[in-house]
Amino acid sequence: MKSTDYLAGLRNKDKRIIARAISIIETESAGHEHLLDQIFPHTSNAYRIGITGPPGAGKSTVTNQLAKLITTHGKTVGIIAVDPTSPFTGGALLGDRIRMSDLANNKNVFIRSMASRGSLGGLNEKASDIADVLDSAGYDFIIFETVGVGQSELEIVKTADSTVVIIVPESGDSIQAMKAGLMEIADIFVMNKSDRPGADQAIAALKTMLSFRDHDEKTWIPEIVKTIGTENRGINELLIAIDSHRGFSERTNTLVEKRKERHLQRVRKIVETKLMSEIWTNIFTNFESEISSSSIPVPPYQSAEKLITEYKSHIKAR
Ligand SMILES: Nc1nc2c(ncn2[C@@H]2O[C@H](COP(=O)(O)OP(=O)(O)OP(=O)(O)O)[C@@H](O)[C@H]2O)c(=O)[nH]1
Ligand SMILES: [Mg+2]
Known part of the structure; x- marks a missing residue:
């Protein structure tokens, strides 16, 4: 199949063609670089959201609800879920993890899982390449879901236009001790599982911590949103917070700067x-x-x- 045929299929959001284009890129088959360059002029329209946090915090649950909400606004979403395939977390920990299968049949949503180990080339580069495919296919939003444990997973969410860090009430005591990397990349904090005790105390601790940060008119002060993913509560507020960060980044021109920097690093x-x-x-x-x-x-x-x-x-x- 020629790249021009791919372009037509992608523009029609043909899921079969999208999946094939992604496979070509994932396996680095002949012509993958050419394909990426061909689609590049059709990218930069999607808004990219990174969602990360500790294992089991509710990233998939929240991503699922957020994607559904976005589609009720008449918009489309591509989801790239990076699955940890480490032998250490592959078992019991992931026992009750949420799969986003109920979204798979939604014609306005495209879901792709990526294994975080054993991918050809860098994980971050691959995730960006796949995001470009979805971007060129005209998805309005792209969500990266990655577990915030490894460096390469953090690198992915850093390339997003807005980064959401999901924490849970139990992180309250340990917020000070929380991985510094995870705290610094957040544009929005989500306190998920707010049905559990300790959510408000944990938010208070987080606010105190954030108040010590220096900032000027070009610095965004992270918002904190309380959610109960399983009950679809707080998701509207999350989307509003994302929108508000987007507006800020556009007004202050930081979105353009961030995207230029992202392109530079990529090349x-x-x-x-x-x-x-x-x-x-x-x-x-x-x-x-x-x-x-x-x-x-x-x-x-x-x-x-x-x-x-x-x-x-x-x-x-x-
Ligand atoms: N009580 C409660 N449970 C929740 C909430 N949100 C998610 N869960 C549950 O927490 C578990 C983990 O949810 P996931 O969405 O799979 O979490 P995740 O962060 O994607 O997990 P990994 O991808 O495995 O790191 C599931 O059993 C969910 O039903 C919530 O707001 N309250
Ligand atoms: Mg998950």
Whole structure:
């Protein structure tokens, strides 16, 4: 199938074509880079929301409700759910996790799961690529759901236009101790499971903590929203908070700046990946055999300089 055929299918939100385009990208099949460049001019229309938080906080439940609410406003949503496939969390912990299967048949919603381990290339790059496919297909919102434990999962939500961090009342005592990375990326905090005791105290602790932060007119002060995901409570307020952050980012031009930065980092990463793979395939093989045949290895910095010099002459010789 030609990329122009894909374009037509994507523009029609043909779920089969969308799924095929995503597979091509995930497996890095022939033509995937060309496809991404072809769809690129049709991107940047979707608003990207990152939803993260500790395991079991209710990310999927809230994502599910939020997506449903968005569709009642006549808008469409693409969801990219990054599944932790680590052997440590694969079992009991995920026993009662929510699957978003009831949304799968909604024609205004597209759901894609991504395994966080074993993906080709970087996880973050893949998630951005897949988001581009959904963006080009004209979905109004794209939601990334990732569990806020690993660095690469955090990187994904950092690329979103608005980042939602979901916590639960039990995090109250430990808010001070909460992973700093998770606290800093939040544009909106969701206190989910507010049906449980301690929600208000936890919110108070969070507010105190946020009040110590420096800010100027270009800094957004994170909003805090109370939800009960399972009862569909507080979801409207969450959407309003997201909208309000969006409005702020547009007024202060931070949205444009953030997207430019995101693009810059993306191209930078592509160059790094391509250069590294070229370097290693051309010179590292020799280096490996050199190492294994010598009893005392050459010191590391000296080795590195030698390899770079070798690579430069390899380039010149071409
Ligand atoms: N009491 C209560 N339970 C909730 C609420 N929201 C979600 N849950 C329950 O919490 C459990 C975990 O919910 P999920 O939505 O799967 O949480 P998650 O953060 O997506 O979990 P992982 O993706 O596995 O990290 C499920 O049993 C939900 O029914 C809530 O507001 N109150
Ligand atoms: Mg989940």
